[in-house]
Amino acid sequence: MLRRVGDRAEHLLLVLHGRVSATVTTATGRVVRLGEWTGPCALDKVAVIDGRGHTASLTAITPCSVRSLPRARFEELVDDVPAVRRHVLRLLAGQARHQQERFADAATLPVEARLATWLLEQAEGSSRAHIELPGTQQDLADLLGTTRVTINRTLSRMRRDGLVEITGHSVEVLAPELLALRASALRPTVGGAAG
Template identity: 35%
Template sequence: MDFDALRKIPLFSGLDDAACDRVTSQSSTRMVPADTVLALEGQPCDSLLIIEVGKAVALRTSASGRVARIRVDDAPVAIDKATALTGQNHLFTWMTLTRCRVRTIPRALFLDLVESDRSVLLQTAHHLATQANRSRADFLDAAIQDPATRVLNRLRERADSHGAIALDDGQDGLAAELGLSRVTVTRALGALTDHGVVRVRRNHVQLQP
């Protein structure tokens, strides 16, 4: 992996060549197929996982066996940074949605970078603040917003620079992510389509200008 590619990961965007060399030399990469478990809920976190290519999803399973989809992360991204920072057990099960290239960085190296490199420290702080704000926004949306608004907010959050969203595991995945039923999500997308807000084609959604 060249240094420019490593710096595309927001967490490492400010690393100099020496730090990049250290990360690449002390980490490992592997290609994994879709539906591969990368980290298991309740398992100790001993490394920071980087998705260099592909998409990963965070899942949480209730005592009754109900699976909730928490979030989807697109490459290039470091996943579960907060858990790697604290060293606690994983709160979620992380699984690949697509074929992925995954880099594993020892937790000790990540912590040393946080302590020694100002850019990594600032990116980590930014991530934690963003995560806290998102959690509050999700809570408020669930409490006061109608399903169509919640669906639209999540689509806007996941859209690329052209307003396109790929639903890799279909509307079922979006429903699980929001804690809604598939029927509710289908109706919400239908209402948004009728109002000219989105265009839906199979597992792809396009936000309309």
Template identity: 35%
Template sequence: MIEALTNKLANYLDLEQEDIQSLRESVQQVEHIEAGQDIIRVDEKPEYVHLIVEGWGCRYKYLEDGKRAIVAYLIPGDVCDIHIAMLDHMDHSVSALTPLKLAYLPREAIERCFRDNHTLARAFFWTSLVEESTMREWFVNATSRPADKRLAHLFCELLMRHWAAKLERRADRFPMPLTQNELADAMGISLVHTNRVLQRLRRDGLVEFEGRTLIVLDWARLKAFADFNPTYLHLQEDKVWAGERSVEALGSSSGR
């Protein structure tokens, strides 16, 4: 249930069994949500903190002219709204991009944890700082790289985040449930351009689709093309390394 979260946190610190247990006990209920439904809306202050167990979600804002700007993708192990332990209202909304399995943690359980459990408090603060760091990188990505490198960069990030949460057995792929429209809204480029750029990445042999799974054909070349430096994800090299090594091997041996 919360393995994706604990796997992710393990990249930063060593959780004791009792910390994990205490987290597990905080889960009060589990809900299923349909694609397109909102989990939390801007200006709300929800009573529960939501953890994604299965499926993808996104943080987004609507602009005056009706355009939707996606500011983050959420995958299993991501928490939607710890902000709410500190802030008095959401400054953005969160919705389901696919059907979602969600764990609900009562806000007071989180607040108790901030007071009583130093390890878990640090862990949650850490996820928050990593999100901030990720936003910085998304900003740099959007302002400084052309659309094709931008998209490649996103794929690099998503692959490593799937490694960190140990969501896939094979290191060269991850599920890609997004439509090109949903990709476009997160890259800040038009749907038409997204389509063309995506074709280019495929034509150049960097990535490939197998149904709704994205396969990285050449990790080294994709990273280089995107100017991807994973520092900002704050993962500990030695803990993610196994995955990375196997995919490096895979990338060079598969040729192409």
């Protein structure tokens, strides 16, 4: 465990390499996976900026190399270096946009479209189409806001349709163009977006 939800954020967590998962536990004990990040990246910038507690528990899911930047030093960099300030603002805006899109997807898209979109996002920029699942199918279900049974059925249907191949804890995207068509065909038409 790198950080616990609610702990005061005194340092910006810098992941040089490795994968980290962010989770919260509901009042009923259900663990909800909010996301997964691969280094290099900086985690929980919001908690460091607002000085409140960490918004999620951060756990290394692979061996990681991690450094921390004291909050005061981070604030100095943001205040004194315009390029750092612009970079941080772009990152925060990107995170806010991504969370809005994810919320809209969870509220409006069928699971097949959410899963297809997630697979394509994971494969993006990769020379290989092998995608490591975030732990178990239950972890993937938690990430996409559905059940393990639904994820299993949807992956099986995608495999049967020749879109993916499943091996252990990884998925190989065989037909990214067809998977993209499947994701977009199931996406509702949106009339406009709020800023």
